[in-house]
Amino acid sequence: MKQAETALEKCFQPMCWQHDHLQLLDQRLLPHQEQWLRLEGINQVADAIRDLAVRGAPAIGITAAYGAVLAARACWQSGVTGWQEAWVGELAQLAQARPTAVNLRWALARMQSIDLSIADPVNRLEQEAIAIHREDIACNRELAKAGSALIGPDSKVLTHCNTGPLATGAIGTALGVIIAAWQQGKLSNIYADETRPWLQGSRLTAWELNRHQIPCQLIIDGAAAWLMASQAIDWLIVGADRVAANGDVANKIGTYSAMLAAKAHAVKTMVVVPWSTVDMDTDCGDDIPIEQRNGSEIVTIAGQQIAADQAQAWNPVFDITPAKLVDFLVTERGVIANPEYSKIAALV
Amino acid sequence: MKQAETALEKCFQPMCWQHDHLQLLDQRLLPHQEQWLRLEGINQVADAIRDLAVRGAPAIGITAAYGAVLAARACWQSGVTGWQEAWVGELAQLAQARPTAVNLRWALARMQSIDLSIADPVNRLEQEAIAIHREDIACNRELAKAGSALIGPDSKVLTHCNTGPLATGAIGTALGVIIAAWQQGKLSNIYADETRPWLQGSRLTAWELNRHQIPCQLIIDGAAAWLMASQAIDWLIVGADRVAANGDVANKIGTYSAMLAAKAHAVKTMVVVPWSTVDMDTDCGDDIPIEQRNGSEIVTIAGQQIAADQAQAWNPVFDITPAKLVDFLVTERGVIANPEYSKIAALV
Numbered sequence: 001m002k003q004a005e006t007a008l009e010k011c012f013q014p015m016c017w018q019h020d021h022l023q024l025l026d027q028r029l030l031p032h033q034e035q036w037l038r039l040e041g042i043n044q045v046a047d048a049i050r051d052l053a054v055r056g057a058p059a060i061g062i063t064a065a066y067g068a069v070l071a072a073r074a075c076w077q078s079g080v081t082g083w084q085e086a087w088v089g090e091l092a093q094l095a096q097a098r099p100t101a102v103n104l105r106w107a108l109a110r111m112q113s114i115d116l117s118i119a120d121p122v123n124r125l126e127q128e129a130i131a132i133h134r135e136d137i138a139c140n141r142e143l144a145k146a147g148s149a150l151i152g153p154d155s156k157v158l159t160h161c162n163t164g165p166l167a168t169g170a171i172g173t174a175l176g177v178i179i180a181a182w183q184q185g186k187l188s189n190i191y192a193d194e195t196r197p198w199l200q201g202s203r204l205t206a207w208e209l210n211r212h213q214i215p216c217q218l219i220i221d222g223a224a225a226w227l228m229a230s231q232a233i234d235w236l237i238v239g240a241d242r243v244a245a246n247g248d249v250a251n252k253i254g255t256y257s258a259m260l261a262a263k264a265h266a267v268k269t270m271v272v273v274p275w276s277t278v279d280m281d282t283d284c285g286d287d288i289p290i291e292q293r294n295g296s297e298i299v300t301i302a303g304q305q306i307a308a309d310q311a312q313a314w315n316p317v318f319d320i321t322p323a324k325l326v327d328f329l330v331t332e333r334g335v336i337a338n339p340e341y342s343k344i345a346a347l348v
Numbered sequence: 349m350k351q352a353e354t355a356l357e358k359c360f361q362p363m364c365w366q367h368d369h370l371q372l373l374d375q376r377l378l379p380h381q382e383q384w385l386r387l388e389g390i391n392q393v394a395d396a397i398r399d400l401a402v403r404g405a406p407a408i409g410i411t412a413a414y415g416a417v418l419a420a421r422a423c424w425q426s427g428v429t430g431w432q433e434a435w436v437g438e439l440a441q442l443a444q445a446r447p448t449a450v451n452l453r454w455a456l457a458r459m460q461s462i463d464l465s466i467a468d469p470v471n472r473l474e475q476e477a478i479a480i481h482r483e484d485i486a487c488n489r490e491l492a493k494a495g496s497a498l499i500g501p502d503s504k505v506l507t508h509c510n511t512g513p514l515a516t517g518a519i520g521t522a523l524g525v526i527i528a529a530w531q532q533g534k535l536s537n538i539y540a541d542e543t544r545p546w547l548q549g550s551r552l553t554a555w556e557l558n559r560h561q562i563p564c565q566l567i568i569d570g571a572a573a574w575l576m577a578s579q580a581i582d583w584l585i586v587g588a589d590r591v592a593a594n595g596d597v598a599n600k601i602g603t604y605s606a607m608l609a610a611k612a613h614a615v616k617t618m619v620v621v622p623w624s625t626v627d628m629d630t631d632c633g634d635d636i637p638i639e640q641r642n643g644s645e646i647v648t649i650a651g652q653q654i655a656a657d658q659a660q661a662w663n664p665v666f667d668i669t670p671a672k673l674v675d676f677l678v679t680e681r682g683v684i685a686n687p688e689y690s691k692i693a694a695l696v
Contacts, residue, residue, distance in 0.1 A: 031655070031657065032653075160570075194655070196542070196544060196568040196570065197568055199655070202647065202659060203655060204656075206655050206659040207657075210658055216659075217660045217661055217662045218643070218647065218660065218661040219646070219661065219663075220545055220601065220602065221568060221602075222508075222569030222572075222601060222605045222606070223662070224605055225604045225667070226601060226604050226605070226664060226667035229604065229667070230638075230664075253568065253570060253574060254568065254571065255570075256577065257572055257573035257605050257606075258605075260573050260609055260612050264608050298542060298550070298566055298567070299550065301649050301650075301654065302652060304649075304650060304652065305380075306547055307542070307550035307554050308378075309555075311554040311564075313565055314539065314566070314575065316578075319571070320574070320577070
């Protein structure tokens with residue numbers, strides 16, 4: 001256990017707070033280049049979130065919190081009376097950067113809940129952002145422990161998108177569970193959807209598992225059902241960008257297809273999220289806004305056109321999995337089997 | 349109807365027989381380049397099939413038939429007694445080029461069934477290959493007519509992979525049905541899976557529909573379920589590489605995921621094949637060999653590495669859809685609702 005915890009602490013982090021700026025790993029360039037962005041203001045933070053330099057609901061939340069600190073310092077230093085109003089306006093802008101992940105708004109709401117009528121409000125906000133980051137690290141550890149406890153020996157698992165250190169503040173959510181289960185010797189095979197169009201599986205999950213010297217096999221997203229039919233998969237383990245009060249799950253496009261396939265093959269499903277991803281203000285999946293991005297993300301790869309000229313594409317970034325397809329919802333507040341409103345509300 | 353038939357006749361063909369060689373469009377380079385290969389011998393034909401310069405079960409069958417003619421002429425011209433045995437040996441090699449599509453073996457078996465104890469056997473074989481090609485053109489027309497007749501007005505359809513002119517000898521199988529239905533004014537929306545890893549949807553289907561000035565929207569393969577959940581899709585229409593005697597369907601990887609999603613959303617499913625794709629010698633899907641290709645096809649695109657270093661991939665090229673998920677099997681011998689052994693056997 002000591003060894004596992006050390007591994008958790010040492011894991012890679014995609015953002016590094018530097019007091020007057022945020023260092024952010026540009027995930028668009030991975031795995032080929034490890035280039036860090038220097039973000040000095042909230043507009044740069046918003047751009048980084050909107051343009052996917054950072055992605056993953058928890059990582060977006062942490063990044064936004066630091067962005068709120070940068071904005072607060074700029075507003076405060078401008079010396080204008082009523083700097084708080086200007087700051088709140090900037091946070092409202094930042095909150096629009098991506099509509100689906102609730103952690104973005106959750107982190108900004110938490111920053112706004114701080115009492116700023118003190119001598120050094122910016123310092124207080126900085127402490128809060130650091131606390132959000134630290135709590136995510138601790139939360140990841142709890143999730144990895146709780147989720148991996150559900151997994152039996154000699155298991156075969158499939159995951160979707162990227163939910164590891166790059167998507168969070170520490171070892172990850174779904175991938176944290178997988179890494180912990182691997183370290184406990186419970187996994188015989190790890191498969192990862194490549195996760196088109198952004199290839200978070202191929203580019204990021206494979207890269208992270210490599211760093212942990214954990215073997216995995218990529219599959220194309222459409223192969224999930226055939227993988228389950230032919231390879232006796234035990235678990236489908238994913239993260240989420242938002243969990244509604246009834247347990248419906250918004251996650252990276254492709255999750256719902258895989259969840260349906262899991263149901264058809266009696267593959268157990270686990271959704272692993274920090275509590276900050278659970279949005280009790282959203283009744284069900286129908287109420288979750290689904291971000292639509294430009295079709296160019298599908299007809300090109302790495303700037304290279306892969307489709308026929310003039311090809312159009314329908315490019316929703318997320319999909320909704322009904323709660324009835326989720327066997328276990330793993331949060332740091334507890335594990336819920338067959339999630340539904342009353343069970344989730346009991347953890348509030 | 350006259351107009352539709354003219355359109356069918358005029359459609360693009362991926363192979364052009366030139367008596368002493370076969371001109372074959374190199375589909376690996378589409379849509380960026382239209383480059384034709386000149387195949388003068390059976391080994392070149394086998395390479396073209398194995399390396400995916402030509403793909404699509406019917407197109408592979410036609411190409412193989414022409415390859416058999418090239419081989420027969422070479423063996424015959426060598427003047428060796430017993431040239432037929434050498435020829436049969438070469439056909440056996442060619443039959444191994446791809447294991448899943450049954451049309452390859454079907455075409456070669458038909459070529460071998462010809463009585464060669466005549467004055468000009470090579471000419472006779474050439475006539476047979478041309479007949480196979482011509483029959484596929486006629487068959488495509490029947491399939492398009494029969495399949496499109498099932499589709500109601502204002503329908504939204506999804507297809508997978510490429511099953512148009514490039515995959516066949518004429519207008520196509522599943523895509524032929526879609527093109528015909530569009531020309532009949534029945535379709536409001538056409539969606540096409542991009543079809544990783546070879547992107548036949550993005551590269552070929554979008555290109556072919558463009559040529560017919562038919563609009564379509566590409567989706568990533570994993571989005572099929574969410575498309576069905578959110579866009580009220582009416583039909584999932586696909587081809588097949590082999591249909592077993594019980595109605596189980598081998599088709600491009602990703603088909604089974606989409607079929608499961610269709611079942612979950614009451615989207616009707618149609619599998620469109622020439623009768624030559626129905627293999628009564630294969631009892632069920634479990635008996636169909638599934639070609640596994642190198643994982644490099646998943647971790648690279650167009651020669652460019654897209655995944656993390658050392659990433660491995662599981663790359664089956666086809667999957668099996670159980671007959672129970674197929675609502676209609678459309679062949680030129682008839683349309684079968686809810687296909688099963690007795691209904692299929694009745695068409696033999």
